[in-house]
Structures are given as structure tokens and as C-alpha cells.
Amino acid sequence: MPDRVDITGVDASVGGRLAAHAGMPDPRFSQMLSAHMRRIRASAGAVAAEIGMSRESVNNWRNGDAMPSARHRDRMVACASYLRLTEAETDALLEAAGFEPEYPVQQSVAEGPFAATVRDAFERMDRLMPYPILMLLSQAHWGQPPFREAFIAEAGRRFGAASVLHLQPPYSLAIDPAAYFHAIGAQCGLDGIDSDHAFETALRRRLAAGERVFCLVSRFEQGDRALRETLAGVLRSLSETHSGRLHLLLCGGEALADLKYQGGDLSLLNIADVQVWPEMDEASLRALLRHDGGAAPADVDAPRLLRLSGGHPALLDAAHRLLRAAPGIDDAAATARLAEHPLLWQALLPLAVPAEDRARLSGLLEAPRLGRARPYLIDPMLRRLYWANLLAPRDAADGRWLAWRCEAVRAAARHVLVDA
Numbered sequence: 001m002p003d004r005v006d007i008t009g010v011d012a013s014v015g016g017r018l019a020a021h022a023g024m025p026d027p028r029f030s031q032m033l034s035a036h037m038r039r040i041r042a043s044a045g046a047v048a049a050e051i052g053m054s055r056e057s058v059n060n061w062r063n064g065d066a067m068p069s070a071r072h073r074d075r076m077v078a079c080a081s082y083l084r085l086t087e088a089e090t091d092a093l094l095e096a097a098g099f100e101p102e103y104p105v106q107q108s109v110a111e112g113p114f115a116a117t118v119r120d121a122f123e124r125m126d127r128l129m130p131y132p133i134l135m136l137l138s139q140a141h142w143g144q145p146p147f148r149e150a151f152i153a154e155a156g157r158r159f160g161a162a163s164v165l166h167l168q169p170p171y172s173l174a175i176d177p178a179a180y181f182h183a184i185g186a187q188c189g190l191d192g193i194d195s196d197h198a199f200e201t202a203l204r205r206r207l208a209a210g211e212r213v214f215c216l217v218s219r220f221e222q223g224d225r226a227l228r229e230t231l232a233g234v235l236r237s238l239s240e241t242h243s244g245r246l247h248l249l250l251c252g253g254e255a256l257a258d259l260k261y262q263g264g265d266l267s268l269l270n271i272a273d274v275q276v277w278p279e280m281d282e283a284s285l286r287a288l289l290r291h292d293g294g295a296a297p298a299d300v301d302a303p304r305l306l307r308l309s310g311g312h313p314a315l316l317d318a319a320h321r322l323l324r325a326a327p328g329i330d331d332a333a334a335t336a337r338l339a340e341h342p343l344l345w346q347a348l349l350p351l352a353v354p355a356e357d358r359a360r361l362s363g364l365l366e367a368p369r370l371g372r373a374r375p376y377l378i379d380p381m382l383r384r385l386y387w388a389n390l391l392a393p394r395d396a397a398d399g400r401w402l403a404w405r406c407e408a409v410r411a412a413a414r415h416v417l418v419d420a
Contacts, residue, residue, distance in 0.1 A: 029096035030064035031211060032162030036083045036093070037062065039189040050082040051075045073099045085161075088153045092161035113288040117278055118150050121249065122158060124275065130243040131271050135250045137257055138277035139389035141314045141343065144218045145251035146277055155214040159247075165215045169223045169231060180227045200234045207242040214247045221255035232268035239268075248272075254387035261376040274375070279392060280311035289320075308334055310406030312389055314343050338408035339415060347388040348413050352420035357381065365404075365413055373400040 037047065044058040053075060060066035068076055076097050080090040091101035112118075125132040138146050145151060148166075155164045165188045170180055178194045185193025190202045206213060215235070220228070238246050250256065250272060260269045278284075282302040289300060305323070308331065309315035315338055322329065322337055329337075351357045360381050364370055370382060373393035377383040382402060385391045390413075394403045404410045 026067065026096050026098065027064055027210070028160045028162070029067060029093070030062055031206075032089075032093050032096055032160055033079075034062050035162040035189050036085060036089070038191065040083060041191075042083060047079060047082060051078040068097050068099075070098075073097075088156045089161040092156050096160060112147070112150055113284050114147055114150070114278070115287070118147065118154050121151070121275060122154060124273065125247050125249070128273055131239050132244060132246070133239060133248040133250070133268065133272040135252075135256065135260060135269065135272040135274050136277065137274060138251070138253055139387055140253060140347070141312065141389055142277055144253065145216070145249070148216075148218070151216060151249065155216070159212055159214045163211055163213050165213060167215060167217045168219055169217070169228060171219075171222050173224050175224065175227070177227060177230070180224070184231065196230050196234055200238065203234075203238060203246075204242070207238060207245045210245075212245050212247070214249070216249045216251065218251045220250045221252050221259055229266060232266050236268040236271075254383070257376060257387070280306065280313070280316065282306065285316070304331075307331075308338060308406060308408065310392060310404075310409065312405050312409070315341060315406065315408060335406075335408045335411060338406075339411035341408070341412070344390070344409060344412040345416060347390060348416045349420060351381070351384065352416045358417060358420075361413060362417055365410060365417075370402040370404070373402050377402075 036042075037044075044062065045055045047053075048055040048058045053072075057066070061068065073094070076094055076099060077090070080093055085093065094101055121134060121136060125134050128134065136145055138144065152164060152166065167184055167187050170183050175183075177196065181196050181199045182193050185191070185199050185202065188199075188203070190199070193199050193202060203213070217235075220231075222228075235246070235248060239248065248268075250269070256269075259266055260272070260274065263269065280288075285302050285305065286300070300320075301323070305316060305319050308319045318338055318341055319334065322334055348361075351361050364381070364385075370391060371377070371379060377386055382391065386402065390405055390409050391402045392405045393400045404413075
């Protein structure tokens with residue numbers, strides 16, 4: 001069955017162009033233009049001089065009193081260049097102004113790797129009422145979040161680029177509250193933020209004006225605990241008072257999962273829905289190779305790559321390079337080479353030092369089953385191995401069980417136990 005077409009997005013785009021050139025201002029345009037100008041502190045006079053328009057015209061656009069005319073598309077492209085917008089931001093601004101995109105290929109993630117996962121995350125958030133808060137958990141080496149640009153691009157398509165915020169809480173444990181929220185505010189393009197109250201007020205003003213805002217928070221779990229809880233409280237308060245307007249996507253791994261299931265004081269996490277990054281399959285692998293400009297998918301033995309790597313992103317890359325360099329290598333030799341991957345040793349070596357952990361790890365290497373796959377693993381050893389991406393859930397007739405991700409991981413663990 002073909003993918004469902006989002007006719008809502010198509011209608012909004014066409015309707016926006018017709019409305020703009022019929023003289024009805026699109027409020028998204030003024031919001032986006034103002035936000036982009038604030039981000040680089042560009043004045044109306046500077047923008048006007050750069051694109052050959054009057055300062056009054058630019059001020060009218062920014063204030064929502066007028067829209068660019070149909071003959072001014074080239075001026076808007078020049079404006080986007082002057083404001084140093086990305087391709088996705090440029091297309092979003094042009095669409096809001098009623099023009100065709102400059103980079104249409106960038107507008108959709110439909111053909112990218114894990115495109116269905118990206119779409120599903122947004123569709124799940126749309127269904128989460130009254131709090132569209134989704135927590136995306138991923139194992140090590142996928143990135144936080146995986147395919148971040150795809151999420152940001154899709155959010156820009158759905159919400160408008162100016163309404164997409166990406167927050168990365170400061171890592172420092174010594175940072176004071178004023179500096180913490182100044183950094184958070186700067187990431188949102190907000191000036192003069194020196195407290196949690198100032199940040200909440202600025203974001204509340206946008207929501208109160210009717211704007212729908214998408215906020216991606218990566219590495220939410222890092223930094224000072226008290227400040228993290230304050231940020232969670234601000235976001236929870238805004239979600240409650242502006243139901244359905246603030247869409248939150250929280251991304252992380254083991255530490256974020258611990259906060260969700262062990263830290264009951266963070267009410268923001270208690271009400272968040274959980275989505276786990278999916279396992280790599282053949283379709284995702286082929287899309288990833290196309291995306292990265294690698295070998296033609298028809299030339300790739302996808303089942304063998306997945307078998308050798310277990311779907312581990314770093315091992316998958318290493319296996320792909322190995323098979324391209326040595327096409328005649330057999331599985332045993334390839335597994336032995338992959339077992340020497342530094343990332344495996346970095347994850348396993350700390351478990352091979354304490355005597356109690358060594359004994360447990362040795363037993364797990366011989367166990368036919370390691371444990372049931374659960375939303376949260378209580379066993380500390382299994383939890384560490386899982387989030388290090390050394391274990392994977394596998395389906396069986398009697399449910400889902402944890403297994404070693406691939407034979408290369410198991411071989412690496414045996415070598416570590418012998419050599420440590």
C-alpha cells in the first residue's frame with residue numbers, strides 16, 4: 001500500500017500562496033521573518049538596503065501589515081541569503097510568503113533513511129492530547145537524536161522553520177541559573193534571557209499569540225539536576241496552559257530512561273509517551289546507503305551486512321567497508337575483524353575489571369537467553385550492555401528476549417575477558 005499523502009500540508013501550502021498574493025497576510029511569514037532577523041540582530045534598514053527595498057516595506061512585512069508582492073520572489077531569496085538561512089529555512093520562509101520553494105528536494109524526508117520513524121514520531125505527537133510530549137530513546141552510537149536534521153526538516157515543514165526550537169541544556173554542573181537560561185534562550189533566538197521566568201515569559205508570549213511551536217530537546221538528562229528540573233517545570237507549565245500548541249520531543253539514551261523510570265519527581269517525563277529507536281532492517285539499510293552516497297543498493301548484500309553487524313551502526317559501517325575492500329572474505333574472518341572494533345572494547349573493558357562483573361559477563365556469554373526485553377531493565381548489567389548497544393531485543397515464539405547483537409560482539413567480550 002502506498003504511503004498516505006498528507007493532503008493537509010498540501011492544502012495549507014497552496015492556500016498560503018493564494019492567500020498571500022490575494023493580499024491576505026499569512027501570520028507565519030511575519031513571525032518567521034522577525035525571528036530570523038532577531039537571530040542575527042539584523043535591522044529593517046540593513047535588510048532593506050541588501051535586497052533593494054524600502055525600510056518601510058520590510059517593517060510592514062515584519063509587523064504583519066503587508067506581504068511581498070508576486071514580483072518580489074527574487075528579493076525574498078536575497079533576503080534569505082542575507083539572513084544566512086538554511087535551505088529548509090529558506091523554503092519555509094518562501095512558502096509562508098506565498099512563493100514556490102527554492103530547494104524542493106529538501107522539503108520532504110519521504111525517501112530518507114528511517115523516514116517512516118520520523119513521520120511516526122510527529123503523528124504520535126499529534127495524537128497525544130492534552131500533552132504532545134514524546135520521549136525518543138536510542139542506544140549508543142545512533143546520535144542524540146538519530147538523524148537530527150531529518151527531524152528538524154520535518155518539523156519545519158509542519159510548523160514553519162521559525163517555530164522550530166532545538167534546546168541542548170548546558171553540560172556544566174557549575175553553571176549558575178542566569179547563564180543556564182541565557183544559553184537556553186540564545187538557542188531559541190531569544191535575547192535578554194537571564195532567568196527561568198524570562199525564558200518562560202518569552203516562550204509563553206509566542207504561544208499566547210497562537211503560534212504552534214515544536215521544541216526538540218537533545219541530551220535533556222545532562223547538566224545540573226536542579227536546573228534540569230526547573231526547565232522541566234517550565235516546559236510542563238507551558239504545555240498545560242497552552243494545550244496542543246507546544247510539541248516537545250525529548251531525546252536521549254540510558255540517562256534519560258533512568259530519569260523517566262526512576263526519577264519520579266520530573267513530572268514532565270512522567271507524562272511523556274515513549275518511543276524507542278527501531279532496529280535496522282534491509283529497507284532502512286538501503287535507504288541509508290543511498291543517503292550517504294555509498295555503493296548502489298543493488299550491489300550490497302544487505303542480509304549479510306545485517307548478520308555480521310547485528311544492525312549496530314558503527315559495526316555496520318565497518319562491515320560495509322570491509323566487504324568492499326575484501327569481497328571474498330568469509331563470515332568467520334569478517335567476524336574476527338569486527339570483534340577488534342575499538343568501540344566494542346571501550347564498552348566492554350569496564351565490565352571486565354571487577355571480579356563480580358567478570359563472572360557475570362562470562363556467564364552471560366554462555367547463556368542461551370539473557371533476559372526478557374522490558375520497557376526498563378532492572379538488572380544493572382543487562383541495562384549497561386543494552387544501552388551500550390551490545391544487546392538487542394529479538395522476537396521468539398514466547399515473546400521478546402535480549403540477545404547479543406551479533407557474534408562479533410560476543411567474540412569481543414571473550415577477548416576482553418581473556419586479556420583484561
